[in-house]
Amino acid sequence: MSQPAFDLPSLVAAAGIDALNPMQEAMLAATEEHPHVELLSPTGSGKTLAFLLPLVRTLEKGKKGTQALIVVPSRELALQIEEVYRKLRTGFKVTATYGGHKREIEEQSLTEAPALIVGTPGRIGDHLRRENIKPEGIHTLVLDEFDKSLELGFREELEFIVRSIPSLERRYLTSATRAEEVPDFVGATDLHTLDFLPEDGEAKDALLLQSVTSTEADKLETLFALLCNLGRGPAIIFCNHRESVERTGAFLTEKSISHVWYHGAMEQRDREVALAKFRNGSASFLVTTDLAARGLDIPHIRAIIHYHLPPTEDSFTHRNGRTARMDASGTAILILGPEEKVPAYITAPVEPVEIRTDMGLPEKPKWTTFFVGAGKKDKVNKIDIVGFFAQKGELKSEDIGLIEVKDFFSFVAIRRSKASAVLMAIKDHKLKGRKMKIDIAK
Known part of the structure; x- marks a missing residue:
């Protein structure tokens, strides 16, 4: 193998951080000794950088063709990883490939094979079948949030992708839960696991759990009062269905609350506009489905509001992972209807709070x-x-x-x-x- 282009101090500085956290340090050390590594770590702990740094270390100067592949469950996560990678300024070309825009645009980018490709299972599988991606030189595979890819029904595509790469030397897998076993088709024999998840699975100390009671089954007025009590964002409001997202968004529009909404049935352009407004502070609140529970790197979220109770413990964990990220603090608030109780899977203390109904509108974005x-x-x-x-x-x-x-x-x-x-x-x-x-x- 020729000399890799890897200078840790300069990459860390380019990433905009002063030093790596213990999880990232452990991932670097583990990948030096083990070809196949599974990283279990909470959402928001810095997993993207944790696998990008050892991946960059494997890239070889002067080698033509694609050398590494990152497979993710959503286009938003693909775009986020691409952005973080570009900040590292490695000199190696990257291409993101995902559904929601024209395949022909990606085909043009793949004509001169990038060293790194990051994308969703369906689109990567499509490019492999069309021979737009030449797999022969790929030596490193990352399955980021692999449990979510399996949960979303991408098992068949993942299996096809792994089978299509004949010369894999390294496999890095990441997850924010212990819920999913690594499938045999991944081929990660002698898998070394780094487990940075809390033993009891409870919310981090930095996350305060609260509940608000709605006297009506329709919780919209309670949500409005809650947002007025919060006074400002950014906060994310989770609903269980796309229709509920749009209904809630329409209600907040009537109430002159600054917000955007976001779900999987929206056009890609509309989704990007919504996220841009929320990220840059032009909208105070994001109303969304669990689509936003993973892969969105939006710092400094003050609160997570569970307008609908999370359907599963995993959903609850990943929603809350949008706040109290890294060393920050945050609040998760459950809105409970007249017949609802705190789900049994929530074992951490939940503080009931009363909200005033005479508060003014939240401040307008600047x-x-x-x-x-x-x-x-x-x-x-x-x-x-x-x-x-x-x-x-x-x-x-x-x-x-x-x-x-x-x-x-x-x-x-x-x-x-x-x-x-x-x-x-x-x-x-x-x-x-x-x-x-x-x-x-x-």
Whole structure:
């Protein structure tokens, strides 16, 4: 094997952290001694970086073709991993592949084989069958959240993917639960397991569990009062069904509560707009199904609200994993209807709280999301966007918030008080010499 391109201090610095946590250190050490490693660790503990660092260590300079493959249960998780990987600035090309956009776009990206591919089981399987992905040089396979992939019915595709890779040398598997045995088809003989899950499975000390009682079976008014008591976000409201998400979202719109909603039946573009608004602070609350219980890396979530009781203990665990991440604290709140009780699987103390019904509306977000009709494929980056809004929009640096650059479009948070003036100031200007759509994201 030729010399790998791996410099731990520079990668850690590029990731934006001061030092690795004990779980990440343990994963690095384990992968030096064992070819097949299973990592069990709570959601939000930093598993993505834990497997990316040893994976990067396996990449060989000067070697053509794909060397590593990461399989994930959702497109959002694929995009998140791609983003974290790009921050490492390894010099090795990465391509994300997932359903919800045109396969032809991915085929073009796969023409010059990337060193790393990250994607969902169905789309990766499709590319393998069409021979868009050449598996011969793949030596490292990561099955991230493998238990969720199995739960979602991807067993057949996972088995096909593993069978299609003839020269696997390393297998890294991750999960946030102990619920699923590693299937035989994975071929991970002599699997070394790192278990960083709490022994009793209870919520972390940093997570405060509370309950609020609704006098009506329809809990919408109770939810409204709760949000007014919280006063501000960000918080995630979990419902059990897509229809409930939209009904709850419509109600919050009537009540003038800043929010977005998110579920699996939405168009991919609409999902990306919703998440961008929530991530950058343009929307205070996210109403969603369990689709958002995994794979969304949104820091500093203040509260998780279980509008509907979680159907399973795993669901409860993963929903709560969106808050109290790493060393932060957070609150999980159960809204209990007249006939509902705290589920038996919740053994940690749950504090009943009363909420006032005379509180004013939560404070409005300080940011507005702008849509920019160009992205990475148009050679537009964050520096270009900052320069454009600073010069043409006459904004100071503190008036520009989080920027997300996608393949063909971008999102940028602009201070809400400046939004109207910015629209007027930039309307006749070009970005990188091109006239393109720039407007407030709908």
